[in-house]
Amino acid sequence: MSDTTSSGPMLAADGTPLKTSLARALRRQKIRALALIAPLLLFVMITFIIPIATMLFRSVENQIVSATLPEATAALQAWDQTSGEAPSEDVFQALFFDLFKAAEAKEHTKLGTRLNYEQTGTSSLFRTSGRNLDDVGEEWQDPIEDIAPALEDGETWYAMMSGTGSNDLLEARRALWNDMVPDTFNGDVGLTLSDEIAGMLPLTAAAYSDWAIFEALEEERDISTRDPWEAVYAALGLDLRNPETVAAVNAYSGPHAEDLQLVTANLDQMPDLMFRDAFADLDEDWLDPEVWQTIKIYSPDYTSGYFLNAIDMEKGPDGAQMRPENQQIYITLFIRTLWMSLVITGSCILLGYPVAWLLANLPLRTANVLMILVLLPFWTSLLVRTSAWKVLLQQQGVINEILVWLGFVDDANRLILMNNATGTVIAMTHILLPFMILPLYSVMKTIPPSYLRAAKSLGATNWTAFWRVYFPQSVPGIGAGSILVFILSIGYYITPEIVGGTDGVFISNRIAYHISSSLNWGLAAALGTILLAVVLVLYWLYDRIVGIDNVKLGG
Amino acid sequence: MKKTKIVSAVSVLGLTAGLAHADGHMANDMTLVSWGGAYQQSQISAYTDPYTAMNDGVTVTWDESSAEAVAKLRAMNEAGNITWDVVDVVAADALRLCDEGLAMEIDADEQLAPAPDGTSAEDDFGDLLVGDCFIPQIVYSTTFGYRTDMVPEGVEAPNDICDVFDLETYPGMRALEKRPINNVEWALLCDGVAKEDVYDVLATEEGQEQALAKLDTIKDSVIWWSAGADTPQLLADGEVFIGSTYNGRLFAAIEEQGQPIGMMWDAQVFDLDGWIIPEGLPEDRLARALDFVYFATDTQRLADQAKYISYGPARLSSAPLVGQHATLGIDMAQHMPTDPENAKNTFLYNYEFWADYRDDIDAKFQAWLAQ
Numbered sequence: 054m055s056d057t058t059s060s061g062p063m064l065a066a067d068g069t070p071l072k073t074s075l076a077r078a079l080r081r082q083k084i085r086a087l088a089l090i091a092p093l094l095l096f097v098m099i100t101f102i103i104p105i106a107t108m109l110f111r112s113v114e115n116q117i118v119s120a121t122l123p124e125a126t127a128a129l130q131a132w133d134q135t136s137g138e139a140p141s142e143d144v145f146q147a148l149f150f151d152l153f154k155a156a157e158a159k160e161h162t163k164l165g166t167r168l169n170y171e172q173t174g175t176s177s178l179f180r181t182s183g184r185n186l187d188d189v190g191e192e193w194q195d196p197i198e199d200i201a202p203a204l205e206d207g208e209t210w211y212a213m214m215s216g217t218g219s220n221d222l223l224e225a226r227r228a229l230w231n232d233m234v235p236d237t238f239n240g241d242v243g244l245t246l247s248d249e250i251a252g253m254l255p256l257t258a259a260a261y262s263d264w265a266i267f268e269a270l271e272e273e274r275d276i277s278t279r280d281p282w283e284a285v286y287a288a289l290g291l292d293l294r295n296p297e298t299v300a301a302v303n304a305y306s307g308p309h310a311e312d313l314q315l316v317t318a319n320l321d322q323m324p325d326l327m328f329r330d331a332f333a334d335l336d337e338d339w340l341d342p343e344v345w346q347t348i349k350i351y352s353p354d355y356t357s358g359y360f361l362n363a364i365d366m367e368k369g370p371d372g373a374q375m376r377p378e379n380q381q382i383y384i385t386l387f388i389r390t391l392w393m394s395l396v397i398t399g400s401c402i403l404l405g406y407p408v409a410w411l412l413a414n415l416p417l418r419t420a421n422v423l424m425i426l427v428l429l430p431f432w433t434s435l436l437v438r439t440s441a442w443k444v445l446l447q448q449q450g451v452i453n454e455i456l457v458w459l460g461f462v463d464d465a466n467r468l469i470l471m472n473n474a475t476g477t478v479i480a481m482t483h484i485l486l487p488f489m490i491l492p493l494y495s496v497m498k499t500i501p502p503s504y505l506r507a508a509k510s511l512g513a514t515n516w517t518a519f520w521r522v523y524f525p526q527s528v529p530g531i532g533a534g535s536i537l538v539f540i541l542s543i544g545y546y547i548t549p550e551i552v553g554g555t556d557g558v559f560i561s562n563r564i565a566y567h568i569s570s571s572l573n574w575g576l577a578a579a580l581g582t583i584l585l586a587v588v589l590v591l592y593w594l595y596d597r598i599v600g601i602d603n604v605k606l607g608g
Numbered sequence: 609m610k611k612t613k614i615v616s617a618v619s620v621l622g623l624t625a626g627l628a629h630a631d632g633h634m635a636n637d638m639t640l641v642s643w644g645g646a647y648q649q650s651q652i653s654a655y656t657d658p659y660t661a662m663n664d665g666v667t668v669t670w671d672e673s674s675a676e677a678v679a680k681l682r683a684m685n686e687a688g689n690i691t692w693d694v695v696d697v698v699a700a701d702a703l704r705l706c707d708e709g710l711a712m713e714i715d716a717d718e719q720l721a722p723a724p725d726g727t728s729a730e731d732d733f734g735d736l737l738v739g740d741c742f743i744p745q746i747v748y749s750t751t752f753g754y755r756t757d758m759v760p761e762g763v764e765a766p767n768d769i770c771d772v773f774d775l776e777t778y779p780g781m782r783a784l785e786k787r788p789i790n791n792v793e794w795a796l797l798c799d800g801v802a803k804e805d806v807y808d809v810l811a812t813e814e815g816q817e818q819a820l821a822k823l824d825t826i827k828d829s830v831i832w833w834s835a836g837a838d839t840p841q842l843l844a845d846g847e848v849f850i851g852s853t854y855n856g857r858l859f860a861a862i863e864e865q866g867q868p869i870g871m872m873w874d875a876q877v878f879d880l881d882g883w884i885i886p887e888g889l890p891e892d893r894l895a896r897a898l899d900f901v902y903f904a905t906d907t908q909r910l911a912d913q914a915k916y917i918s919y920g921p922a923r924l925s926s927a928p929l930v931g932q933h934a935t936l937g938i939d940m941a942q943h944m945p946t947d948p949e950n951a952k953n954t955f956l957y958n959y960e961f962w963a964d965y966r967d968d969i970d971a972k973f974q975a976w977l978a979q
Contacts (some may be wrong), residue, residue, distance in 0.1 A: 162707035173968040177960050180707065238802040379817070382975040448781075449846045472831050555786075555832060563974070569679040571967055572704065 108583075112363075112578035115356040118348065120232040121164040122151040126352040134349055134370050139340045145328035149189065150256075153284040154263055156183035158271070160233055170573050171358065171367075172347040174338060182335045189331045190283025193290035196322045201315040206386070210285070211277040213309040214261050216247020216472040226262040242269045243276055253292075253301045260288035289316070289322050346370055359579035383580065386560040393474060393559070393589070394542040400482045401489040401538045402531060408486075409493035409530070414502070424494075439548045442480040446471035446552065472554030480552050481542055487539060489534035494528030530605040536595065540588055560584060615816040622902065627646035634899060635693075635892040636665050642696040644672035645837075646860060650916030651696070653934070655904040663901075666896070675966070677701060681710045681886055690886045693897040694949050696745070699738040699880040703959050706741035711884040712894075713740045719898055723925035732923045734881055738959050742968060743905055744882040744922035746913065749945035749954070750790050751876035753843055754850040758870045762941055769875035769953075770798035772850060773826055783839045783851025786832035788819075788973035789962055790877050791956060795822035797875060803953075807961050820976045832977070843869050859918035863943070873950040879957040880922065920946040 065074040117128045122146035132140040155161035165179030177566045203209045223246050230238040244265045251258035264281045268274050292298050299317045301312070332339040350368045351358060358368050365381040366373050375381070379422050406425065430438060445451045456462040470476055500523060508518040546561035553559070562582060567577035595601070640656065642648040648670060656668045672694065673680055678701050684690050697705065705711035714720070716737055720729035720943055730737065736744040752772065759765050763777055771778055772794065784791050796806050796815065799822040809815035833839055837855035840861040855876070859866045884898045884903070903909065910921035911929035918940060921927060930941050941947055
């Protein structure tokens with residue numbers, strides 16, 4: 054002890070301090086252990102943890118709105134959603150250019166589907182409006198092409214817009230495209246915007262860049278000869294509504310200045326169209342403030358909306374509120390799922406305990422035969438077993454037929470044993486029974502029979518001997534079986550779907566519906582996250598009350 | 609001489625193929641997705657068997673995933689690995705896939721075969737080209753079958769959609785699909801709403817409540833099904849008196865299995881089933897998929913499928929070619945949902961309406977069911 058203070062640190066055989074040497078040996082051991090489990094860890098991470106985490110992440114993800122309509126959602130922030138009126142012209146103008154781009158990239162229908170989960174009707178609103186935006190752009194394209202025929206040609210446009218400059222605008226527009234459709238618009242566009250024209254005609258330069266990026270990188274066409282979108286003409290028309298711009302154009306002397314000046318000389322032929330009216334013509338729902346409220350509420354990149362939906366609430370203009378009563382379903386389903394899982398666990402204990410006891414106490418040969426009877430259904434396909442229950446339980450099924458034949462039940466009043474909660478409990482108890490019996494059996498196997506005999510020889514009755522001596526020792530088995538059965542049954546969905554009818558279905562049936570049918574993966578993820586959280590909380594409670602150390606899966 | 613014949617035959621084949629796509633090497637393996645069962649069998653007999661016989665070396669793999677096709681295609685698209693080449697889906701799903709950018713847009717005149725008399729594919733399919741991505745194959749209907757031996761004595765067999773809601777005249781259980789689509793239309797129709805107003809009424813809160821209130825009158829006597837095979841089974845076991853399902857399932861139960869079931873065609877709802885080609889296939893697989901679809905949706909092929917299953921071909925020009933059932937030898941025309949005798953009162957699934965209202969009305973419907 055005193056060595057360390059008097060003659061420096063204790064040294065190992067090779068002269069290094071013992072502490073360092075030990076740490077090194079331990080580290081090597083740890084690394085070796087880690088290397089041994091690394092393949093499994095990696096496998097679990099890649100195939101289980103990461104996919105589940107990304108799936109759960111969808112419950113808050115909401116970039117689609119601001120990525121598809123970046124400028125409209127930005128302009129919308131200034132709109133007062135309690136005004137009861139649709140937003141002003143500048144929002145509609147931004148919407149036109151955003152939606153035009155989105156429609157070309159066929160992203161607008163995705164957004165329509167997304168928003169339709171919150172506001173009925175947006176799906177077709179976006180679909181039909183996207184289809185007809187060209188007509189709005191043609192309001193400008195036609196007169197511009199009449200006034201300056203040279204502007205009909207893509208070559209003219211390319212020569213007019215090209216020049217020297219920093220190309221900042223093009224890069225900014227490219228970033229917006231990549232927000233909408235990730236990783237699609239990388240590469241050389243083949244266009245250097247003239248700084249002069251970009252400063253003079255900002256909207257036109259932006260719209261032309263949008264078109265050029267899409268045409269060159271997505272459609273892979275030669276932008277120097279292709280004609281631009283109708284939206285570019287609309288942008289030019291809008292730019293020229295500004296008198297200062299008109300003056301600048303008249304003083305301009307770059308390529309094709311004469312064509313632009315032809316247009317400025319004939320501004321009376323340009324439409325005085327307002328986008329607000331144009332959109333109202335496409336679909337009057339665009340003037341519905343509720344549509345805009347939905348867009349504004351869901352414009353942030355992350356949303357609590359899915360979680361609110363998952364607990365029968367919704368995002369209103371004044372924050373979270375309950376959904377109308379005739380749409381509330383999820384809380385009912387959560388409670389039902391938990392309650393029925395408890396009932397199933399309880400009936401598994403009642404049925405499984407005696408069977409496990411028999412298995413543990415019969416002579417080995419008989420016990421093995423019984424064991425096979427327990428395992429046989431375990432090895433049979435879940436669907437087969439559930440369908441078999443259908444045949445047994447239905448009103449014209451085996452059980453009812455026997456009861457009627459025996460006279461216990463009147464032919465006209467056959468028991469309704471399935472397509473309700475009863476059916477789910479019966480079928481699932483049977484299906485999950487082995488998960489209760491097996492841990493119970495392995496725990497009971499370890500209880501020495503001599504304990505019971507000792508209790509009895511000390512004067513206990515059969516009941517006291519069982520209840521005071523045997524049962525407490527089998528509790529860890531009950532605990533293990535209950536956790537298995539309860540957690541498995543919470544996530545079940547095939548059996549409830551087949552025999553559950555309407556009041557025997559679980560929350561997982563709705564999750565399956567949203568995953569495979571309605572494609573509302575965000576809501577499905579939120580429901581799944583809540584279910585996972587509930588299970589973890591219950592597990593924690595169980596640990597606090599019973600203690601997880603008291604769970605045994607075997608000797 | 610013989611050699612030139614073969615050569616010219618090959619060049620004719622090449623020509624038809626050339627119509628469907630410009631050029632390029634075609635992949636030899638093709639994964640088709642369908643529904644399984646008798647329907648998929650009819651597609652094998654009518655489409656893929658002749659196709660593989662014509663194209664040496666082409667192998668077809670079937671995947672019975674059409675019921676989850678939309679979700680799976682979305683997952684494949686996100687993973688960037690599309691393993692399917694041609695997918696059989698109902699029109700509503702095709703519209704969804706098209707909206708989501710998961711299905712390829714199709715130009716019917718360019719990419720599908722014209723009718724034998726030269727009518728363009730677009731005119732031949734007519735209104736059935738729902739959305740921009742859908743290639744129609746068959747018209748099927750959701751209609752009712754009833755137990756002929758359970759009709760009460762002295763009452764005529766049900767022949768009106770409202771008989772489903774009439775528990776007094778026709779007691780017994782009913783089987784209805786566990787979703788609002790079709791059920792709410794029928795309910796409104798039997799609650800005094802005129803056929804042409806049904807969707808206008810359904811678009812309102814009150815209309816939706818009215819439909820659910822009407823369904824409420826029979827709620828206790830309904831078994832809700834979610835798989836097309838449920839109703840034929842429930843009818844066969846005598847669990848229900850009357851139930852809705854796809855007409856082909858009822859045809860199989862009646863004609864092939866000889867069950868005592870009768871058809872009630874009143875207010876049957878037409879729906880379409882067809883192909884889509886996933887977006888983002890590599891060029892050689894896309895060429896093969898287009899070539900196959902060009903072949904499999906021509907006039908003769910669609911008519912051939914009706915030999916195996918009682919669904920109507922989607923082309924106008926195929927109707928006159930519908931013949932007899934391949935094994936039963938019965939005339940198929942009268943079992944088609946489109947037969948004039950059966951199609952006196954029909955609905956066409958309203959795709960646009962349900963694309964908008966599906967989530968909303970489904971939420972209310974499920975909440976109502978759970979009450």
